[in-house]
Structure formats: C-alpha cells, structure tokens
Amino acid sequence: MRSFMNFFNRINLILHSIRFRLALWFVFILAVLLIVFSSLLFYMQIQELRAETLIRLESKLENIEKAFGTDTVNPQGFPIITNDDDTSFQNKDVFALYYPDGSLQKIWGPFTEIISLDFSRISSGDERDPLIELLTLSGANGQIQYIFKIVPLYSGEALTGYLALGTPLDPRGQLERLLVTLVILIGSTLLISFAGGFWLADRAMRPVKTIAAKARSISETDLSQRFNLPKKDEIGQLAETFDSMLARLESAFARQRQFTADASHELRTPLTIVNLETTRALSVPRPAKEYQRALQIIQSENELMSHLVNDMLTLARMDAHHEVLHREPLDLSDLALDVVERLIPLAARQEIKLETGELPEVLILGDRQSLTQMLTNLVENAIKYTAQNGPDQMRRVLVETGTHLTRTLGWVRVTDTGPGIPGEHLDHLFDRFYRVDASRARSEDISDDESSPAGSGLGLAIVEGIAQLHSGSIEVNSEPEKGTIFEIVFPLYVKPATSSSTR
Numbered sequence: 414m415r416s417f418m419n420f421f422n423r424i425n426l427i428l429h430s431i432r433f434r435l436a437l438w439f440v441f442i443l444a445v446l447l448i449v450f451s452s453l454l455f456y457m458q459i460q461e462l463r464a465e466t467l468i469r470l471e472s473k474l475e476n477i478e479k480a481f482g483t484d485t486v487n488p489q490g491f492p493i494i495t496n497d498d499d500t501s502f503q504n505k506d507v508f509a510l511y512y513p514d515g516s517l518q519k520i521w522g523p524f525t526e527i528i529s530l531d532f533s534r535i536s537s538g539d540e541r542d543p544l545i546e547l548l549t550l551s552g553a554n555g556q557i558q559y560i561f562k563i564v565p566l567y568s569g570e571a572l573t574g575y576l577a578l579g580t581p582l583d584p585r586g587q588l589e590r591l592l593v594t595l596v597i598l599i600g601s602t603l604l605i606s607f608a609g610g611f612w613l614a615d616r617a618m619r620p621v622k623t624i625a626a627k628a629r630s631i632s633e634t635d636l637s638q639r640f641n642l643p644k645k646d647e648i649g650q651l652a653e654t655f656d657s658m659l660a661r662l663e664s665a666f667a668r669q670r671q672f673t674a675d676a677s678h679e680l681r682t683p684l685t686i687v688n689l690e691t692t693r694a695l696s697v698p699r700p701a702k703e704y705q706r707a708l709q710i711i712q713s714e715n716e717l718m719s720h721l722v723n724d725m726l727t728l729a730r731m732d733a734h735h736e737v738l739h740r741e742p743l744d745l746s747d748l749a750l751d752v753v754e755r756l757i758p759l760a761a762r763q764e765i766k767l768e769t770g771e772l773p774e775v776l777i778l779g780d781r782q783s784l785t786q787m788l789t790n791l792v793e794n795a796i797k798y799t800a801q802n803g804p805d806q807m808r809r810v811l812v813e814t815g816t817h818l819t820r821t822l823g824w825v826r827v828t829d830t831g832p833g834i835p836g837e838h839l840d841h842l843f844d845r846f847y848r849v850d851a852s853r854a855r856s857e858d859i860s861d862d863e864s865s866p867a868g869s870g871l872g873l874a875i876v877e878g879i880a881q882l883h884s885g886s887i888e889v890n891s892e893p894e895k896g897t898i899f900e901i902v903f904p905l906y907v908k909p910a911t912s913s914s915t916r
C-alpha cells in the first residue's frame with residue numbers, strides 16, 4: 414500500500430513537473446502543425462482524385478457514346494464492358510437511366526438500391542456544376558464515395574430522361590492508405606518527440622534539481638555555502654543570484670549576531686555595576702550618605718541603560734522601516750539654531766564655546782524630530798570629545814549651514830577642535846557599537862571615571878540612518894590633535910510651482 418502511494422506520488426510529481434508540461438506543450442504544438450499539414454495534404458489528394466475521376470468519367474461517357482454510335486442510348490441492351498482500360502465501363506461503375514421526372518428507369522452496376530440524384534439543380538442554375546454529383550453509397554465493403562456525371566437526354570427539343578454514370582472516387586483505396594500512413598506517422602512522430610522533449614527538458618532542468626537539493630541543505634546557521642554553478646546560462650544566472658542573496662543574508666545574519674552580542678555586552682556592564690552597588694550597600698548597615706551614593710550610581714547606570722535601549726529601539730525601527738517620518742519643508746538652519754541653543758548650557762559646563770556660523774535658509778523636506786536627534790548626536794559628540802582637550806587648548810564647536818552652488822543641495826556642518834579621529838577608524842565610524850578608543854568604553858572597573866566620555870557607539874549609526882532616510886550623505890574630515898568636521902548633505906526642497914493663470 415505504501416509503495417503504491419509512493420508510486421502514485423511520483424507520478425503526481427512528474428505530471429506536475431515543468432519538464433512534463435514543457436514536453437506536453439511541445440508535442441501539442443507539433444500535433445497542431447502536423448494535423449494542419451496532413452489535412453491539407455489529404456484535401457489536395459481528394460481534389461486530385463476528384464479531377465482524375467472526372468476526366469475518367471468523361472472518357473467513359475465518350476466510349477459509351479461511341480459504343481452506341483448514337484446520341485441517345487438504348488437502355489435495354491446496354492452491354493457491360495469490363496476490361497482493364499480505365500476509360501471503359503468497369504464492374505464498380507454505375508450506369509443508370511432516369512425518366513424526365515427524376516424517377517429511376519433502369520440501373521446497371523454493383524448497387525441494387527435506388528440511387529436518387531438531384532436533377533432539380535440542372536434547371537435551377539446552381540453555382541456548382543449541376544451535372545456532377547458526389548454521393549456516398551454503402552456497398553458490400555462499407556461506404557464508398559462515388560462521383561456521378563449526369564447527361565440530360567433529348568429527342569429533338571424534348572427532354573426524354575437522364576443518363577447518369579457513376580464511378581468510385583478512389584477505386585484503388587489511395588485515400589485510405591494515405592490516411593493510415595498519416596495516422597501512423599503523426600502518432601509515432603508525436604510519441605518520439607514527447608519522449609525526446611521530456612528527455613531534453615529533464616536535462617535542462619537537472620541543475621534546478623541540484624540547486625533545490627543544495628538549497629534544502631542550507632540552514633540558517635550555515636549560510637556560508639554557495640552553489641558556485643560554472644554555467645553561464647539562465648540557470649547559472651539564477652544560481653549566481655542565489656549566491657549573492659546568500660552572501661547578503663550571511664552578512665546580515667552576521668551583523669545581527671554581532672549586534673545582539675554587542676548589545677548584551679553593553680547592557681551587562683551597567684547591570685553588573687547595579688548588582689555590585691546593591692550587594693555592597695546591603696551587605697552591612699551603612700551611613701545614609703553611602704546609601705545615597707549607591708542610589709546615585711544606580712540611577713546614573715539606569716539612565717545609561719535607558720539611553721542605550723532607546724538607541725537600539727531607534728535603530729531596530731529604522732531597520733524594519735517602521736520609523737514613521739512626518740516629512741515637511743524645514744529650514745535646516747532653524748533646526749541647527751534650536752539644537753545649539755539647547756546645548757549651550759551643556760557646552761558651557763564643559764567650558765566649550767558652542768557657536769553658530771553662517772545660517773542661511775536651507776529648505777529641505779524632512780522629519781523635524783529625527784533631524785533634531787541627528788544634529789543633537791553630532792553636537793553632543795563634538796562637545797563630549799572636545800571636552801577632552803586640556804585647558805590650554807582651543808575648545809570650540811561651530812555649527813553652520815549652507816547651500817551648494819548648484820542650488821540643488823544643502824548642507825549642515827559641525828566642526829570641533831577636539832582630539833580628531835585617526836584615519837584608520839574613519840571607515841568604521843558609523844558601524845554600530847564602534848568606538849575609536851575601545852578602552853574608553855565602559856567597563857565594570859572604570860565606573861567612577863566621570864571624565865571618560867562613555868558612549869554606546871550607536872550615536873553615529875543613528876546619524877547615518879537618519880541621513881539616509883532623508884536621502885542625505887555624510888562626510889567626515891578629521892585630523893588628529895586638530896579636530897573633526899562632520900558634514901551632511903541633503904537634497905534641497907523644491908517648492909511645487911504654483912499654477913499661475915498666464916493663459
């Protein structure tokens with residue numbers, strides 16, 4: 414029963430396979446063509462036979478007239494002439510005489526039944542030759558096609574009756590033989606071409622099977638496998654597309670794994686600190702001041718964690734394209750001014766001069782909230798890292814905007830006099846959790862270091878994400894010990910032309 418089911422499933426699979434359908438289509442088209450051509454051939458053969466038979470009939474009639482030597486025949490004494498001459502009267506031929514009203518007078522030949530011919534057409538002016546009629550008669554060996562030639566008989570002006578001479582259309586059975594030959598030829602051609610077509614389609618589809626088998630063996634944990642098909646045809650292109658898709662998936666999975674690992678690592682540090690602080694505070698009774706200090710540390714770690722989680726959430730939303738942007742025409746200079754005014758107290762606390770440069774109107778189409786976050790991240794970074802400068806060094810952050818000469822692009826630039834970024838880090842600056850000085854990252858044992866600019870390494874990744882969402886591009890120019898310039902370029906907003914009625 415099971416093997417029967419297997420067999421049934423296999424047959425079902427083959428019937429639904431592309432190779433079967435391809436072969437079937439191929440055979441179907443071939444069958445239509447062959448049938449059309451054969452029908453044409455058959456029709457031409459019939460026409461030829463008909464023409465030949467008519468010529469034969471004419472000669473037979475002439476011979477009969479000669480035999481009687483008169484233009485009216487004597488029906489009583491009609492001799493049957495049977496010799497091998499095609500133009501003589503033969504035993505398959507029918508000879509009949511009719512009265513003027515169309516009723517049969519006498520008949521000679523292999524048929525005893527009454528053969529009724531249509532004489533009315535003779536006088537009705539039918540388009541077809543009224544003196545020729547094609548009839549199917551049933552003889553001893555089945556149906557036979559006959560052609561009759563009718564001769565009206567006159568005595569003087571008066572119609573005395575009709576003479577009809579009929580002969581088989583195909584006395585040697587040529588049509589039947591042609592039909593059998595055609596049927597056998599068409600049948601075997603179709604059978605052979607179906608087998609050939611199926612074989613060819615199977616061969617062409619074999620690489621697809623290989624791809625399917627390999628694709629089944631690729632699991633999400635092992636995306637390093639590739640098809641590497643050496644073919645250059647369509648299947649090769651398909652495999653190549655799969656390979657590049659696998660490469661993209663592999664790197665996306667790797668990034669995802671890295672992100673999860675980095676995120677857990679980032680969260681583990683503040684959680685460990687909170688755990689250590691609470692354990693320390695609760696181990697022995699302590700003065701209120703020490704509890705207060707412990708709670709302050711816990712609070713600051715908590716803030717750090719919420720900041721981190723918020724950043725991660727923003728990035729996750731951007732990745733999933735869930736970040737809802739309320740785009741509206743905005744002046745980038747207004748936004749820059751708002752951000753600078755809000756961060757001046759923070760800069761002042763770090764003894765940094767936060768200033769604005771030229772701020773012309775730079776209209777872009779964007780989301781106010783995310784663009785504000787982007788500028789805040791950049792200015793906060795500039796303040797945070799410039800604050801590392803010694804008291805004798807310059808501590809200045811400049812924010813300015815402008816438009817390119819082409820009037821199609823606008824830019825915002827944040828320039829600082831901070832420690833700068835070594836060239837080898839510039840390519841990775843926007844990677845998630847990437848920090849130039851990894852030792853500056855938070856760790857359990859430097860929690861007390863207030864001056865350390867502890868960051869999550871997500872700030873610039875968010876900046877880049879927001880810029881991309883606004884079709885913007887970022888450029889960083891940095892020189893160690895001198896400072897850093899972040900410039901983001903956006904396409905300018907073009908006001909829709911107001912339809913002035915100039916007509």
Ligand code: ADP
Nearest residue numbers: 794795798831848849868869870871872873897
């Ligand atoms: P973080 O939260 O660590 O600041 P970011 O993604 O904002 O993370 O920045 C990534 C790294 O780029 C930082 O660790 C820092 O080393 C470097 N960086 C960013 N902005 C500046 C700047 N203005 N000056 C010097 N280094 C910077």
